[in-house]
Amino acid sequence: MSAGAIERGRDHAHVRGKELELDADVVVVGSGAGGAVVAATLAEAGQRVVVIEEGAHIPPETYSKMRPTESMRHLWKDGGLTVAIGLGDTPVVNVMMGSGVGGSSLLTGGVCFRTPDKVLHEWSSVMGLTDLTPRGMDACFESVERSVHVEEVPIAMRSRSTTLFGEGLRRAHGVELKSLRRNTKGCNGCGRCNFGCPHGAKMSVDITYLPRALAAGTHVLSDALVDRVLVKGDRAVGVSGRLKNGSHGRPHTPFVVRARRVVVAAGAYASPLLLLRSGIGRLSGQAGRNLTLHPGFRFMGRFDEPVHGWKGALQSAYTDAFEHEGITCVGLFIPPGALAGTMPGIGPEHVSRAETIPNLAVFGGMIHDDAGGRVFDVLGRPVMTYRMSRKDRSVIPGLLRRMARIFFAAGAREVILPVLGLAPVTPDALDALDLEHVPGHMLECSSQHLLGTCRMGTSGHHAVVDLDGQSFEVRDLFVADGSVLPTSLGVNPQLSIMAMATRIAWKLRERRLAS
Amino acid sequence: MSGKQTYERMRERDEGLGPWSKRAVTAVIEAVFARAGEGLEVTPPPADRVAWVTAELDDTLARASGRSYAIVILSLFVVSVVAPLLSRRFTTLASLSPSERVHALERFERSAFAPSLLAVKALLAVHYYEHPDAAREVGYDGACMLTPGAQ
Ligand SMILES: Cc1cc2nc3c(=O)[nH]c(=O)nc-3n(C[C@H](O)[C@H](O)[C@H](O)COP(=O)(O)OP(=O)(O)OC[C@H]3O[C@@H](n4cnc5c(N)ncnc54)[C@H](O)[C@@H]3O)c2cc1C
Ligand code: SF4
Numbered sequence: 099m100s101a102g103a104i105e106r107g108r109d110h111a112h113v114r115g116k117e118l119e120l121d122a123d124v125v126v127v128g129s130g131a132g133g134a135v136v137a138a139t140l141a142e143a144g145q146r147v148v149v150i151e152e153g154a155h156i157p158p159e160t161y162s163k164m165r166p167t168e169s170m171r172h173l174w175k176d177g178g179l180t181v182a183i184g185l186g187d188t189p190v191v192n193v194m195m196g197s198g199v200g201g202s203s204l205l206t207g208g209v210c211f212r213t214p215d216k217v218l219h220e221w222s223s224v225m226g227l228t229d230l231t232p233r234g235m236d237a238c239f240e241s242v243e244r245s246v247h248v249e250e251v252p253i254a255m256r257s258r259s260t261t262l263f264g265e266g267l268r269r270a271h272g273v274e275l276k277s278l279r280r281n282t283k284g285c286n287g288c289g290r291c292n293f294g295c296p297h298g299a300k301m302s303v304d305i306t307y308l309p310r311a312l313a314a315g316t317h318v319l320s321d322a323l324v325d326r327v328l329v330k331g332d333r334a335v336g337v338s339g340r341l342k343n344g345s346h347g348r349p350h351t352p353f354v355v356r357a358r359r360v361v362v363a364a365g366a367y368a369s370p371l372l373l374l375r376s377g378i379g380r381l382s383g384q385a386g387r388n389l390t391l392h393p394g395f396r397f398m399g400r401f402d403e404p405v406h407g408w409k410g411a412l413q414s415a416y417t418d419a420f421e422h423e424g425i426t427c428v429g430l431f432i433p434p435g436a437l438a439g440t441m442p443g444i445g446p447e448h449v450s451r452a453e454t455i456p457n458l459a460v461f462g463g464m465i466h467d468d469a470g471g472r473v474f475d476v477l478g479r480p481v482m483t484y485r486m487s488r489k490d491r492s493v494i495p496g497l498l499r500r501m502a503r504i505f506f507a508a509g510a511r512e513v514i515l516p517v518l519g520l521a522p523v524t525p526d527a528l529d530a531l532d533l534e535h536v537p538g539h540m541l542e543c544s545s546q547h548l549l550g551t552c553r554m555g556t557s558g559h560h561a562v563v564d565l566d567g568q569s570f571e572v573r574d575l576f577v578a579d580g581s582v583l584p585t586s587l588g589v590n591p592q593l594s595i596m597a598m599a600t601r602i603a604w605k606l607r608e609r610r611l612a613s
Numbered sequence: 614m615s616g617k618q619t620y621e622r623m624r625e626r627d628e629g630l631g632p633w634s635k636r637a638v639t640a641v642i643e644a645v646f647a648r649a650g651e652g653l654e655v656t657p658p659p660a661d662r663v664a665w666v667t668a669e670l671d672d673t674l675a676r677a678s679g680r681s682y683a684i685v686i687l688s689l690f691v692v693s694v695v696a697p698l699l700s701r702r703f704t705t706l707a708s709l710s711p712s713e714r715v716h717a718l719e720r721f722e723r724s725a726f727a728p729s730l731l732a733v734k735a736l737l738a739v740h741y742y743e744h745p746d747a748a749r750e751v752g753y754d755g756a757c758m759l760t761p762g763a764q
Pocket of ligand 2 (some may be wrong): 208282284285286287288289290291292294295296297298299300410411412
């Protein structure tokens with residue numbers, strides 16, 4: 099492999115009985131928000147870095163021409179079909195993740211929040227992670243914000259959908275929407291962010307950190323699935339896996355990367371599985387546990403006037419007015435098919451509802467959840483389960499009513515709630531609805547924010563990695579992605595993940611590499 | 614197809630939909646996206662659009678993991694077999710006329726089996742409304758979604 103290049107594992111010719119072997123100072127597993135930051139930081143510090151990415155390398159000039167479903171097939175893990183099985187009275191959660199060079203960063207709406215001070219105080223004071231104070235993390239946030247160009251979305255870029263919700267919020271609660279900050283440069287508000295920005299305006303890691311890593315000599319190997327972390331004694335010495343050069347891109351030719359340090363950044367779904375499959379993370383019994391999702395619900399209000407909610411930045415404003423209840427509401431819009439797919443009705447009834455798409459305003463609400471999920475293998479196949487805490491489950495009926503009332507206050511004729519099979523609700527019908535007794539499996543719920551499955555802590559008895567991101571069980575094995583965040587955040591996580599990865603990479607820069 | 618063959622297909626498939634599931638998908642598309650027709654009849658979407666959506670879905674499923682593929686095919690099976698039963702019809706959905714399918718699925722959508730229909734309907738809708746004519750018919754003109762990079 100040549101330095102500073104992206105090579106596709108799928109193009110690698112298979113020579114029978116011969117595996118691909120690479121050497122590096124540091125091997126990084128995963129090229130998403132966490133992995134790209136670590137790779138760039140360490141490569142720029144002069145270390146020889148190899149990044150292994152399971153997904154394909156699809157450059158911006160290619161993904162910019164894809165239709166949404168093409169993007170889902172090529173850039174979304176599992177075509178966007180992954181689910182967390184709801185246990186007890188918990189909804190099934192459609193969990194979305196990216197898979198490709200750039201990871202989930204390619205698919206974000208661009209929303210950037212610093213970790214709320216309240217959350218950092220909990221980590222530093224209650225959980226004993228003393229360095230993770232707002233002050234201690236400030237330089238990390240600043241570094242990321244500069245690198246990915248975080249800017250405030252101008253009010254002029256808000257869609258009519260968002261401004262209508264804002265009007266309802268003002269009338270119902272006397273509160274104004276706040277502008278979101280996003281990692282964009284020259285965004286024209288076309289609203290296609292979740293499928294890869296076609297205008298190079300979203301500063302995802304494939305056009306920010308990864309080019310820096312490549313310029314500093316990093317090798318990126320795409321279409322290559324890491325199966326195991328290699329351990330010698332109590333030290334990580336590399337990874338092994340298979341290139342996806344088999345028929346239909348299936349994993350086939352074995353490869354091994356020998357390295358003096360291993361950084362796992364495969365995301366909160368895959369990282370714990372990789373550790374567990376390598377026999378690591380069993381000490382605490384915590385690898386794969388403590389999964390948080392920020393379960394999200396979307397609400398649609400139908401207005402008499404045309405809204406054309408797709409015109410304007412996909413996500414431009416939010417409200418934290420209900421944070422005391424554990425709820426953050428963020429503006430969004432989604433393609434017509436995704437809107438229509440969840441509308442009740444079949445045939446002419448469905449079509450007539452779909453014809454109201456131009457008149458729909460959409461807003462989302464997500465829960466700042468407790469850790470109730472788990473990722474583990476059953477017969478070698480990954481399974482994700484999620485059990486909502488009593489507290490989280492109890493806020494859902496109130497969230498549904500609150501969002502409906504806000505839309506009605508803005509003048510909506512009817513509201514479509516995320517309850518399967520429920521006809522659109524009119525203002526008069528809302529109070530009579532028994533939302534308190536809607537079973538969990540009838541709620542339509544999704545998540546894009548997996549966190550916590552290799553959480554950071556002060557002891558190997560209740561955490562997987564220490565304050566520097568190093569495994570409690572194996573030296574020179576680090577984790578630097580969403581899985582290390584100790585709790586959920588209540589806000590979109592990419593900036594927190596990248597800041598944490600920056601902190602871990604800065605610590606790694608200072609540590610001597612094993613000889 | 615035997616259970617073993619079905620399992621093999623899930624593991625080593627090179628296409629998303631087999632002949633049975635293609636027929637079942639077509640039947641659901643023709644019902645879910647049907648418009649009002651003459652009298653009590655409904656008019657399914659044009660055949661070429663149905664074929665386009667089926668081919669797109671086929672490609673999506675060919676790339677999905679075995680587990681997700683299994684969930685979709687199982688949901689499709691439940692919809693195809695249970696929906697007619699709830700309407701006291703002892704046959705598969707594909708054997709009913711489009712209007713009968715609409716009624717069967719309406720009833721099904723209000724039943725405890727609704728989540729399996731949601732899975733199928735949501736997946737079909739994201740593909741269906743990506744067809745420029747279907748998008749136009751519901752008044753959607755988001756240029757960058759339909760023709761990426763256009764705006
Ligand atoms: C549709 C969508 C919209 C989002 N919008 C926002 C937003 O607006 N704001 C925000 O803050 N957050 C958003 N997020 C969340 C954010 O993108 C993620 O939290 C963040 O990117 C996670 O970073 P990560 O490094 O943990 O994992 P990822 O970025 O997911 O990277 C993990 C990478 O590891 C690879 N990998 C996995 N297993 C292996 C293996 N065994 N071998 C090799 N490679 C492997 C994966 O293919 C992937 O590329 C969104 C997410 C999605 C899916
Ligand atoms: S709104 Fe359009 S231009 Fe702006 S970041 Fe998203 S996809 Fe890119």
